[in-house]
Amino acid sequence: MPSYTAPTKDMQFILHDVLKITDAGIAGYDELDRDFTAAILEEAGKISAEVLAPLNAVGDAQGCRMENGVVYTPDGFKDAFAQMKDGGWPGIDMPTEFGGMGLPYIMNTAVGEMFSSANQAFTMYQGLTHGAASAILTHGSEDQKATFLPKMVSCEWTGTMNLTEPHCGTDLGLMRTKAEPQGDGTYRITGQKIFISAGEHDMAENIIHLVLAKIPGGPEGIKGVSLFIVPKFLVNADGSLGARNGVACGKIEEKMGIHGNSTCVMNYDGATGWLLGEAHKGMRAMFTMMNEARLGVGMQGLAQAAVAFQNALDYARDRLQGRDITGPKNPDGPADPLIVHPDIRRNLMEQKSFVEAARAFLLWGSTLIDRAHREKDADADGLVSLLTPVIKGFLTDKGYDMTVQAQQVYGGHGYIEEWGMSQFTRDARIAMIYEGANGVQALDLVGRKLTQDGGKYVMAFFDLVKGFAKENAEVDGMAEFLEPLKRASKDLQAAGMYFMQEGMKNPNNALAGSTDFMHLFGHVCLGLMWARMARASLQALADGTDDPVFHETKLATARFYMARQLPMTATHLARIQSGAGPVMALDAANF
Incomplete structure (x- = not known):
């Protein structure tokens, strides 16, 4: 079974020696001294290695199952999710007024890499909740924030984003899901959404779906799309849970990877929803989630490459195969370790040089996000907007390539499920597709951002x-x-x-x-x-x-x-x- 060791030393080097975060002049960064960041990273690394990583293969083998409309996550996921909630990890960078730690986004990025390396499918449950909560935080009314954010920040309630429909993915202007106004401030949401990560599961009391839909009579195409809050269970005035809403999981998709995450078909049958933000401005609100999610997906590409490299390196050091052409390096053994061979070195150096630079790139990008949000810096916001498709597209394309190269170090054993390397490749593959396929990211970069x-x-x-x-x-x-x-x-x-x-x-x-x-x-x-x-x-x-x-x-x-x-x-x-x-x-x- 693969193992995972958190790269805390490398992260500390990037944070303090390269980015010099305490001198960055960003609100909250002066508190991120070496001892403080070390304490957070060490604890996150311990949870990643001891709690999440052992469940990675379990989630891959078992997947999620649906019985009588109820979706059950793999063995151990529920207990691990409780530990994550107890530690406050889902709200590390969320406002303290809603129960978060209030730390800068860069710390969420650093611990997020660890969690994703250890168990990407598991980490998606809280990652998607973070994105949905961010959209409500940015675009929601005061009442909506008070109603939903405390429970979402703690992950007592989780969140999703519902964009894709069977007949439309990138071209969201073609969507058919309708939102009919009811005259009391609510809307009846009817339609079907597919590929909804964490759409239904057994780890939270409630699931808050953010759903794109069209209000009848609105503008045609993408300009007529609005965003709605549609909870699995309606929420009473006192904050308690009420009746089950008209939303249900139709089935769980069978996928190439991320088996431990429940990717659902969601059916909305007159479900009660509340408008988030302005009518017909749904894409503006949704992109609060999408931009954050794209950086998170770029992180997933790095994370899978990082854990695959760790294991390939260990294997190359231990596996005896052939002799060094310049002379034996293990004369007392029957063969030399793989790592003596130049082509294996090339392979490992390509992985190492990608992983360490990608980590620095992602953390630097996170400083731009913090500068944009905490300092209201429009130039930082513009620069990170330019770099977002590069972070998402390049890091996931190359991250997937690196997992394949890590497999290659193992030879035939890399193709055998017993060694676990194929899971990193299969899990990394989705990152090139979701939250905007990489070809679309490239078009966005050239057609808009440039x-x-x-x-x-x-x-x-x-x-x-x-x-x-x-x-x-x-x-x-x-x-x-x-x-x-x-x-x-x-x-x-x-x-x-x-x-x-x-x-x-x-x-x-x-x-x-x-x-x-x-x-x-x-x-x-x-x-x-x-x-x-x-x-x-x-x-x-x-x-x-x-x-x-x-x-x-x-x-x-x-x-x-x-x-x-x-x-x-x-x-x-x-x-x-x-x-x-x-x-x-x-x-x-x-x-």
């Missing part, structure tokens, strides 16, 4: 890279990291220029290169993270750190990324500049 506010935020990103390079140009040892980063950034700028010049002539020229652009952007972001981590490690070594091996390892991994991964930006640029011609050459009938 040109947002006249390209203000992508130019701000370029300036950030240039500023970092200039600031560190004279630092001993930094040239080998800055030069590759500058070349990669120039590739990204050239790609953006191509879109502006050729996309005006033929939009397909931009759209055909959108996924390559998302990956090009992702590599530049990870290159920037490695340059920043290299700078921090060089400083630590110069200051006489008591752990030189850690920092020397960081520098070696940074060199690997710069030499072996970052040059992919040139490949992506060449593909982008080939235009739409090679992509669109065939008539549909000729495929």
Whole structure:
């Protein structure tokens, strides 16, 4: 069975040596000193390793089952969920007035990675609740907040988001679910939603569904969509639970992975709902959840890659296979460990260099969210909006790739369920699809985010890279990291220029290169993270750190990324500049 060890040391390095959070000038960050963050991360890591990780294989093998309309979660999930609630983990960054800890979002991200690495399917129950609660917090009335948030922050009640219908996924303007006003402030919700994660289960007293639906007579298409709060059980004026609402689980989907999470078909039959936010402005409210969820899904890509890498590394160190071509490294044994072989080293270095930079990227993105929300910083909000499709799309594409590479280290054993590696691959696969498939993320990046506010935020990103390079140009040892980063950034700028010049002539020229652009952007972001981590490690070594091996390892991994991964930006640029011609050459009938 796979194991999991929380990367608390690496997280502390990123938080304090790279991001220097206590000096960031963000409200609440001054309290996040090393001892405080260490205490939180160590406790979250302990729960992840001792409580959640042992249930991962259980959830995968058992899945959820439905009997007489009741959905039962796998053995052990209920007790583990109670422990999570008792520890207050679901509300770590939620307001104290509703029972949360009130910590910055960055701490939710850090512990969320641990929980997702240990057990992604389980962690989705509280993760989706967090997203639904955030939407109510942002768009709900005072009465709605008072009614729902205390119970949702504690996860006594859980939450969902209901978007997809059998005939429409991304194109939500086609939805048929209706919300008929009843004259008393309520609406009758009728329709069917599919792929609803945590739609029905046995771990909470109530489930608060946020449902997209159309009010009759409203505008056509996406402009006519509204968002509604539809609880499983109606809530009485005194906060107690009332009658069962007209919503039920029709079936549980059979899936490739995340078996421990109940992915449901939800049927709404005249269910009572309350408008959340403004009528016909449902997408605005829903995107409060969607943007948070997309960052969370990017985290899932990282999390599955991280736990898969940990286990592949352990296996490569222990498994004896063949001899080192330069001479035996285990002369007293029948063979050398796998890790001596250069191709295994390449594989492991690709995983390691991705995981550590992706972690830094995600935590940096979380500081932008905190700066936007806690400091009302519009520029930080614009930059993280630009980066959201990169975080979601690139980290999940590459995260899945890394789980496959981790499987490969095991050879045939990686394909056998007994070793548990296939679960990481199967669980990682969904992250490329839900909360906006990655192709849609790439289109959003190129079609909307790149040109947002006249390209203000992508130019701000370029300036950030240039500023970092200039600031560190004279630092001993930094040239080998800055030069590759500058070349990669120039590739990204050239790609953006191509879109502006050729996309005006033929939009397909931009759209055909959108996924390559998302990956090009992702590599530049990870290159920037490695340059920043290299700078921090060089400083630590110069200051006489008591752990030189850690920092020397960081520098070696940074060199690997710069030499072996970052040059992919040139490949992506060449593909982008080939235009739409090679992509669109065939008539549909000729495929």
